[in-house]
Amino acid sequence: MxxxxxxxxxxxxxxxxxxxxxxxxxxxxxxxxxxxxxxxxxxxxxxxxxxxxxxxxxxxxxxxxxxxxxxxxxxxxxxxxxxxxxxxxxxxxxxxxxxxxxxxxxxxxxxxxxPSMDRIVAEHIHERAMSTIFLNEKLMKGPPRFREADLKDPRLRHCAFDPETIVFEARIGGGKDGYVWRVKFGDEGPFVLKVFWDQVPPIKAGDYYSMQRECQNAAILQMMEAAVATKPVLVNARPETKQAAIWNYLSFSEENCSPRYTRDLSEAVAGPRTRLISSLPRMTKCYGWLKLPNEIWIDLPPHLQAVNEDPRKLRTLFENHMGCVAVIYELVEEGENEIDTVEDVDTFLWHAGFAYAVDPHPKNWKSGVLVDHSEIVHIRGYKWNMEDYIGRTAEQILEGDGAE
The missing domain is CATH 1.10.287 (Helix Hairpins)
Structure with missing residues (x-):
């Protein structure tokens, strides 16, 4: 060093x-x-x-x-x-x-x-990460492909819902990254709609792009779900290096899913330092992304309008004539966070190569489900670092004082 x-x-x-x-x-x-x-x-x-x-x-x-x-x-x-x-x-x-x-x-x-060389390198890494495409124009119908090339270039597919049928029912709240509503699409729903304050990548090196991070995470989790639905995935049960995290992450690719194992194989097959993943814990389901015109936000009644202490964030919605990208999630109802359930989710994220982007915050968990996907970053994502790639106990997560 x-x-x-x-x-x-x-x-x-x-x-x-x-x-x-x-x-x-x-x-x-x-x-x-x-x-x-x-x-x-x-x-x-x-x-x-x-x-x-x-x-x-x-x-x-x-x-x-x-x-x-x-x-x-x-x-x-x-x-x-x-x-x-x-x-x-x-x-x-x-x-x-x-x-x-x-x-x-x-x-x-x-x-x-x-500028110093460190600053030049940091700016180059940031610029390269921010220019990465993360949206797929294909409609979200059926499971996604999960080849290694897809895992290395995750892109969230387009939502199949008709934006003309959207109905805003209630505000859920907002924070640093964006604002969230309870919505329906015609007779379908309710769902969660999240729109992001930053509709373009940040310029300052070190600032992450929340929309990019959430779309990539959602796409990756869908690919991992499709992988384990095909056959169990063998991973390192104690990934303590970045190389081990990368190996685990790419184990969910179509090329690396071991053909030796079948669906009825038990956990006993895995060795002492390996784990066989045959299913994912419950994760917030994502239905893809939509681009909505700024007239939608302007025409909302006062009790449904987005609120934020920074007026510049609100202008992003009202003055963006190109439309704003929003992501549609399932609505996870409020419920108790069971220790074992949270522990299972945390262990899976660790084994799948995800790190926490910030200290885990209890408010981002509902009924044992992580509802804010900007709290985690995948192994190939911007600002993934080894210090945050550690397994945590459920107590640490639910009693933490994470960053807002």
Whole structure:
């Protein structure tokens, strides 16, 4: 870890050196051109002198040998001096670049206008994650595909309900990520409709995209459900590294579902450090995503209007003329959170490669079901980290003081 820290500290200096080298390339190029041009001229002079001396030998010129020898020595000396001077200038310039050392003034480094390498890397990771597509235009009909490529690129399918038939029945509440209503679609329902304040990815590195996270999580859980419905999935029962979490996660793919096991296989088949998953604990069912026009939110009666202390979040709904994406979930009624039920859900999430994005909060659990999918992040999701990838007890979850 110490060596890794040293490498991270030195990276900005390497970057600045390379930048300095690039900036000085024109100067180096000019020096090299002058060097070769000057010596080309000297070589021409020497050639002329050689011709002159040959004429003297063969034609008996009246120029004395002493004068010819003096000219030869003078030109040779000039050539040597100019060569030495040019080389010293050239190598001195390169040496100054190579031996360049940045100042270690802490105040200068902290207030530098140039971003550090760590910041550049963080911004690149964030930009790449935020540009990931997470919506699928296909209607949600039947189980999804669960190939490895699908697990590596999870996309939530489009809701099959007709948005023209939506009826808002009541407000459920809201928070940091969005607002939630109780709705029906014609005679079907009731359901939960969640609309997100952030309809576009956040720009600041470190900020997650709640709509992306929830859609990806919902798509992954559907694929995992389809996988275990086909055949049991063998996973590492004690995943203590990121590699083990990735292995468990990809075990739910179509390619990795073991064909040796059949549906009637018992847990006894698994070894002491493995677990055979033949079913998922109850998870909040997702019915896909819909895009709803902003007129829907504007036309709602006052007692159904979304509320938030930040007026900018409300403007997202009222002023978004492109429409707002919302996700439809099953309505989980209020009920007691049984310790064993919560423990089963937590253990499954751990074995499936999910980490908690924030400290678990009791309000996000109803009847032993996790109803807020922005509380977890999958192994390939933005801001998954090893520190939050730990199994928790139900007591820790239900008595926690998680972030709002």
């Amino acid at each position: 110490a060596m890794a820290s040293r490498c991270l500290i030195q990276r900005p200096y390497i970057t600045q050196f390379l930048s300095s080298l690039i900036v000085n390339l024109p100067c180096l190029f000019i020096l090299i051109v002058l060097f070769f041009s000057f010596h080309l001229v000297l070589l021409l002079f020497l050639a002329c002198l050689l011709v002159f001396y040959l004429l003297y030998l063969f034609l008996g010129s009246s120029i004395s040998p002493f004068l010819s020898l003096s000219l030869s020595l003078s030109l040779s000396l000039s050539l040597s001096l100019s060569l030495s001077l040019s080389l010293s200038l050239l190598f001195n310039h390169i040496f100054r670049l190579c031996k360049w050392t940045p100042t270690m003034n802490t105040a200068t480094m902290d207030n530098s206008t140039e």
